[in-house]
Amino acid sequence: MQNSQAVTVRGALTVIVNVMIGVGILTLPREVAARSGPDSVVATLLGALPVAVVLAALNGLSPWMHRRRLQHGLEMLVGRWPARILLVAYAIYFGVLASVIARAFAEVVNANVLRNTPVEAIMIPMLLAAVFLVHHRTVTVMRAIELTFPVLVVTLVLLALATMGRVNLIYVRPQWALGAGPLIQGAAASLFAYSGFAVYLFLLPELEARPRRAMPWLVAGLVGLIYSMVVFSAVGTFGVVEVQRITWPTIELVKVTQIPGRVFERLESAFLAVWVTAVFTTVGPALFAAAKALQALFELDEHRVLAPMALPLMYVVALLPANFAAVGQLMTVLGWVSLGLEVAVPLLLWAVAAIKGRRLQRAHRGPAAAAAAGAGPSPVRPSGGPFGRVAGAGSPAGSGAASGPERGV
Structure with missing residues (x-):
């Protein structure tokens, strides 16, 4: 694999950020305020902490995944x-996630912009665009999302700043009166909006270099900052009680916001235009992760052929909920599932990798000490360290492992 065809660390960062910013930004203030009240902003920031921890744990899996097929790692x-069971679970989870997000997108657009347009007619173009994106190589998917990254982040930050003019600080002043329970519940509710960051697992085999240790904290900090600004503006504008009665608080917040000079008469139109890009860069990577999981499961050489084949099934799954309330219930279920597949499983994999790494180090340390005691200088260790020797010796033929994997993080 040449460097020009590999996924850069910066590209992986943009993919993870874009996949986390999506439909959840519309309902996040309502969900967090219902559980944490005036401590909603703090709870939203706490929700970003598990994201950083999980991404750091996935960084620890890099020596086992780098330049190697996902299933072999x-x-x-x-x-x-167990690896095959995990691949099936990830394929189902990300496939359903992409379908439900596309349906939620269609419902929001139908209710706010295209009132007389059928939901199916709004949803199909989004699914087709996601399939077209995934029907390319990984590096092409990364570069396409990388182009939308500055537009999405800068616009959302500017819109969040513009909506802060009507904030009443009394509504968002942390009171700490309810104890730690509601604060933790609000953090868990906000964690659902961060869903999708486990797509990083499917980028690890194609990263061109060892991931940087600061990357997880940068990703979680950036998304956490955007989400906390949105929650701050929505709760501070409508109040803790009123924001819980609004279906999409973020859209209502943008509607009541006026920019000095009346540069935009309908600011929600600009917000929805940017939000469409955010949804596209969530549905696309989610479908990409599902295709990658199926590619690893069936040990195929390419994932691109799987995206068009999945389109009819995704369409059927997206139409299963009867209405938007059912869509919300299904998204809540997916949020709880994400706690297992996006938080618990990566942490478990990291723990297994740490234990096996220590065993390998002890196994190599024993022969080296014996050689030093009985035969003079110890033999030269391979450049890849303990991970490199085991990876080279234990990799199945045709796994695509590099001859000298990098040392573990």
């Missing part, structure tokens, strides 16, 4: 059949 950690 997972098999080295947990075995063949």
Whole structure:
């Protein structure tokens, strides 16, 4: 694999940020305020902490995944059949996530902009655009999302700043009177809006270099800052009680916001235009992760053929909820599932990798000490360290492992 065809660390950062900013930004103030009240901003920031921890744990898996097929890296950690079960679970989760987000997008656009347009007619173009994006190589998907990254982030930050003019600080002043329970519940509710960051697992095998340790905290900090600004503006403008009665507080917040000089008469139109890009860069990577999981499951050479094949199934899944209330319930279920697949599983994989890494280090330290005691100088260790020797010796033929994997983080 040439460097020009590999995924850069910066590109992986943009993909993770874009996939987390999506439909959840519309309902996040309502969900967090219902659980944490005036402590909503603090709860939103706390929700970003598990994201950083999980991304750091996935960084620790880099020596086992780098330049190696995904299924082989997972098999080295947990075995063949547990790895296959994980791949099936990830394929179903990300496929359903992409379908439900596309349906939620269609419902929001139908209710606010295209009132007389059928939901199916709004949803199909989004699904087709996501399939077209995924029907390319990984590096092409990354570069396409990388182009939208500055537009999305800068616009959302400016809109969040513009909506702060009507904030009443009394509504958002932390009171700490309810104890730690509601604060933790609000952080868990905000964590649902961060869903999708586990797509990083499917980028690890194609990263061109060792991931930087600061990257997880930068990603979580950036998304947490944007979300906390939105929650601050919505709760501070409508109040803790009123914001819980609004279906999409973020859209209503933009509607009541006026920019000095009346540069934009309908600011929600500009927001929805940017939000469409945010949804596209969430549905696309989610479908990409599902295709990558299926590629690893069936040990295919390419993932691109799987995206068009999944389109009819995604369309059926997206139409299963009867109305927007059912869509919200399904998204809540997916949020709880994400706690297992996006938080618990990566942490478990990191723990297994850490234990196996220590065992390998002890196994190599023993022969080296014996050689030093009985035969003079110790033999030269391979450049890849303990991870490199085991990866080279234990990789199945045709796994695509590099001859000298990098040392573990």
